Amino acid sequence: MLFLETNTIQFFGRFHALIVHLPIGFIIIAVLFEGLAWKKKIDLKAAISYAFLVGGFAAVLAVVLGLMLANDGGYNETALGLHKWTAIAMTVLTFLLYGVNRKKNTQIWAKKSYPVLMGLVVVLLSVAGHYGGNLTHGSTYLFEHAPRPLQALAGIAPKRERVTNIETALVFEDAISFIFEKKCNVCHNSDKAKGDLLLTDKASILNGGSGGAVVVAGAAKKSELYKRVTLDKTHKKFMPTEGRTPLTKEETFLLEWWIDSGLSFDKKIKDLKPSEKVIAYLQSIGIGVKTTFIDALKLAKVNEEDVDAIRALRFQVNTISNSSEVMELSYSPYNKEPLTADKMEALLKLKTHITWLNLSNLPLNTTIFSKIGTFENLTELRLSHTKMTDQALKPLTKLKHLEYLNVYGNPITDAGIEYLQQMKNLKKLYVWKTELTKAGIEKLKAALPQLDVISGLD
Amino acid sequence: MDLFNEARKRKLEYVTRRHFLKKCSTGLGGIALASLIGPQNVFAGQRHLEQPDLGGLHLPHHLPKAKRVIYLHMAGAPSQLELFDYKPELQKLDGLDCPQSLLEGKRFAFIQGTPKMLGPQVNFGRYGQAGTYVSDLLPNFRTIVDDVAIIKSMHTDEFNHAPAQLLVQTGSPRTGRPSMGAWVTYGLGSENENLPGYMVLVSGGKNPSAGKNAWGSGFLPSEYQGVQCRNSGDPILYVSNPNGMSRDIRKKSLKAINAINEAQYKEFNDDETMSRISQYEMAFKMQVSVPDIMDVSKEPEYIREMYGAKQGEASFANNCLLARRLVEQGVRFVQLYDWGWDMHGTNKASSLDVGLHRKCRQIDKPMTALIQDLKQRGLLDDTLVVWGGEFGRTPMRENRGGFEMPFHGRDHHTEAYTIWMAGAGVKGGITHGETDQIGFYGIKDRVHVHDLQATILNQLGINHEKFTYNFQGRNFRLTDVHGHVIKDILS
Numbered sequence: 001m002l003f004l005e006t007n008t009i010q011f012f013g014r015f016h017a018l019i020v021h022l023p024i025g026f027i028i029i030a031v032l033f034e035g036l037a038w039k040k041k042i043d044l045k046a047a048i049s050y051a052f053l054v055g056g057f058a059a060v061l062a063v064v065l066g067l068m069l070a071n072d073g074g075y076n077e078t079a080l081g082l083h084k085w086t087a088i089a090m091t092v093l094t095f096l097l098y099g100v101n102r103k104k105n106t107q108i109w110a111k112k113s114y115p116v117l118m119g120l121v122v123v124l125l126s127v128a129g130h131y132g133g134n135l136t137h138g139s140t141y142l143f144e145h146a147p148r149p150l151q152a153l154a155g156i157a158p159k160r161e162r163v164t165n166i167e168t169a170l171v172f173e174d175a176i177s178f179i180f181e182k183k184c185n186v187c188h189n190s191d192k193a194k195g196d197l198l199l200t201d202k203a204s205i206l207n208g209g210s211g212g213a214v215v216v217a218g219a220a221k222k223s224e225l226y227k228r229v230t231l232d233k234t235h236k237k238f239m240p241t242e243g244r245t246p247l248t249k250e251e252t253f254l255l256e257w258w259i260d261s262g263l264s265f266d267k268k269i270k271d272l273k274p275s276e277k278v279i280a281y282l283q284s285i286g287i288g289v290k291t292t293f294i295d296a297l298k299l300a301k302v303n304e305e306d307v308d309a310i311r312a313l314r315f316q317v318n319t320i321s322n323s324s325e326v327m328e329l330s331y332s333p334y335n336k337e338p339l340t341a342d343k344m345e346a347l348l349k350l351k352t353h354i355t356w357l358n359l360s361n362l363p364l365n366t367t368i369f370s371k372i373g374t375f376e377n378l379t380e381l382r383l384s385h386t387k388m389t390d391q392a393l394k395p396l397t398k399l400k401h402l403e404y405l406n407v408y409g410n411p412i413t414d415a416g417i418e419y420l421q422q423m424k425n426l427k428k429l430y431v432w433k434t435e436l437t438k439a440g441i442e443k444l445k446a447a448l449p450q451l452d453v454i455s456g457l458d
Numbered sequence: 459m460d461l462f463n464e465a466r467k468r469k470l471e472y473v474t475r476r477h478f479l480k481k482c483s484t485g486l487g488g489i490a491l492a493s494l495i496g497p498q499n500v501f502a503g504q505r506h507l508e509q510p511d512l513g514g515l516h517l518p519h520h521l522p523k524a525k526r527v528i529y530l531h532m533a534g535a536p537s538q539l540e541l542f543d544y545k546p547e548l549q550k551l552d553g554l555d556c557p558q559s560l561l562e563g564k565r566f567a568f569i570q571g572t573p574k575m576l577g578p579q580v581n582f583g584r585y586g587q588a589g590t591y592v593s594d595l596l597p598n599f600r601t602i603v604d605d606v607a608i609i610k611s612m613h614t615d616e617f618n619h620a621p622a623q624l625l626v627q628t629g630s631p632r633t634g635r636p637s638m639g640a641w642v643t644y645g646l647g648s649e650n651e652n653l654p655g656y657m658v659l660v661s662g663g664k665n666p667s668a669g670k671n672a673w674g675s676g677f678l679p680s681e682y683q684g685v686q687c688r689n690s691g692d693p694i695l696y697v698s699n700p701n702g703m704s705r706d707i708r709k710k711s712l713k714a715i716n717a718i719n720e721a722q723y724k725e726f727n728d729d730e731t732m733s734r735i736s737q738y739e740m741a742f743k744m745q746v747s748v749p750d751i752m753d754v755s756k757e758p759e760y761i762r763e764m765y766g767a768k769q770g771e772a773s774f775a776n777n778c779l780l781a782r783r784l785v786e787q788g789v790r791f792v793q794l795y796d797w798g799w800d801m802h803g804t805n806k807a808s809s810l811d812v813g814l815h816r817k818c819r820q821i822d823k824p825m826t827a828l829i830q831d832l833k834q835r836g837l838l839d840d841t842l843v844v845w846g847g848e849f850g851r852t853p854m855r856e857n858r859g860g861f862e863m864p865f866h867g868r869d870h871h872t873e874a875y876t877i878w879m880a881g882a883g884v885k886g887g888i889t890h891g892e893t894d895q896i897g898f899y900g901i902k903d904r905v906h907v908h909d910l911q912a913t914i915l916n917q918l919g920i921n922h923e924k925f926t927y928n929f930q931g932r933n934f935r936l937t938d939v940h941g942h943v944i945k946d947i948l949s
Contacts, residue, residue: 322519330649332650332651384835
């Protein structure tokens, strides 16, 4: 009573996907051999005959298993019907073909009908196979990544380009539908609506499944759809089932937000006044992702020899992350040799790559400061305790992308504000233990409202 | 096979015939290749120490927000109910029997029978722009609530100190795994070649119950273990040369020892020999750098006053100041342990009435100063500060042996406790997670210890799921098979 508590029919039915490839292979090889025999004038009669016979038996097995699988329901009736009847017809014809093949040397009618019959079997095989694929993967699967002209030929309407700008993106089409497409629609599509549920468009979602409505506008916690994806992963009713990738925390949260905010299908995200959390979570599905200057920077690959040469001068230099060529560079004040302008000269080979520079606690001179001004892609610059004067700020105004500047512990006065206020992109400025006055800092803040000036406690 | 024998076996395997043959093929190929590339690149630089071979993968995985970490571990586990998690409802239940439903299936370290509920023993106020609740025991800390993210829904698996500390620090409640600092320095190396990448400071008194395993290197090469500094005398034992030994002679003798070790390494191929060489070299550099950096008298008076640090004292205040000095010099991971937070109520020193007040006075000023000082120097932007214990404390009063205790105390509690984080891309002025009305369970956005570890690695630019080390036939991670980055607290 091994199968008493399990669905025996489904257990065997699932083997359909495995067995189904056998008849395809056998029949195709028989046809190939036939072509080969004709072209090369060799005798493959026995092989062809056996291949058709075995192909026929394999087809019978596949059909039986297929009928068991279909028993579960949830498939598009039209597609399933086509698949089933072409496959059965092909099976019958394959046995016929086997019989005709044996008679074709003795009977003239057999010789004449043989090629026609073979062609018919191949056509039926292709049709049955194609619809079988559609049932498993969905009808759009095959041409999903086809070149556009080919898609047009296959009668597929051009897909709407997904909008990822948070200002213009639509809540359903660009966010929620994207999640369904990624996690749910493998099973809930127009060819294979498991549980009679489709999640492809407004009508189908509101229509619900065999168990009734799946979404209740304004009440995610009462919506079957939301409940099923938030169950314990080991629960029998948890979705997505069959070990498919579950929805992430962010995705379930967005789903909750969408249902709770009234189940909108045509509004823009912006119109729903998303909270900070929603905006943050939307980034995880690619909407409103902010690309920083560093992310957008396209740089040539760093020459390892240049890096080694710079390391030999006792600089510490490293790529900031594995995924980019952007580098950080520093020079330790513990080094016995002082930092000279000549050494700085050697860095110029990497000047576009270096975005984070730290020369703190080193006595620097005017030449070095002017060299720093040539590192055009710098975003973070640390120059605390470097004996920096107001004039030394001047070359730094050339750094158009500078966001972070730390010059604490330097004799900078209000005269330096003239230069600081030219740094339009600056977001953080550290000026503790400088000679900047309160009034000076106020003036700077007025010129650069986005700037956060940290001048020590109180 | 236990860890120790496994490690030994691996070492011995270097001299099997299979390894010899394997080495011949790769070795000869390597030599041929080396001669093509040119001699200077064969053992380029100190690659062994600086950048471990992570299977061709270079860290960090993504753009890091943090370059360094200061972890303030309050060993013994402070009471969240007296410091951050204000529960006025619990006050109403004070003195009533704890309902059985809360006790069923739970294990406590000391509570027996039916304990009584215990309301908050201190007053709270609301501070900062978000009106965050902070205990009156932390008068300085209130001024920096806008810089920190408080996580109230922490939970852990272990209810005893040593395993719980190990779980926080190594990702496993049993010994043998590398600590967080070891993982981080193994992955990212040190920013300063004159100092160890991972330093440990204990504020006098007792070491944490997990012992040195809490900062061990586990199965990672031993050069990545934390270097513990002493509070008095030489910061590290024997860091200064004995009388009659000049720095030159020391240098020469180390050179000779290293040459012998290198010969040894060539023969047996034991990674620990390389670790030994780099440790000798590091120790030589540390003879100069460490006495200098560990000297708080180098700080101006007003900075020492800000932390409450006193020259020559073994205190959390001194350690906070040292932590800042260390990260300033690019030490990757600074681990502080404070002790004596285990307020069971068995005596005055371990009571919520007296002991907790004293402990809070010891940490409030220094930890506040640490955040402020890092901030004014611009270090808080890339230094992650984490404060927390290994678990929380019960909303029930401890009744060891089933009797009323002489002082107010709380037992160990795994289901809910509070930590805070600051700096390096962590949002300031927010509270993450919520506990129920009596602070027993986290009810919203629960954060497991592994989630915290995943988040710390994430801020350092490391994907905790990809950062692995192969040992005992499988890949190990700090977070084992768990952990989700707490994205809600990150900006």
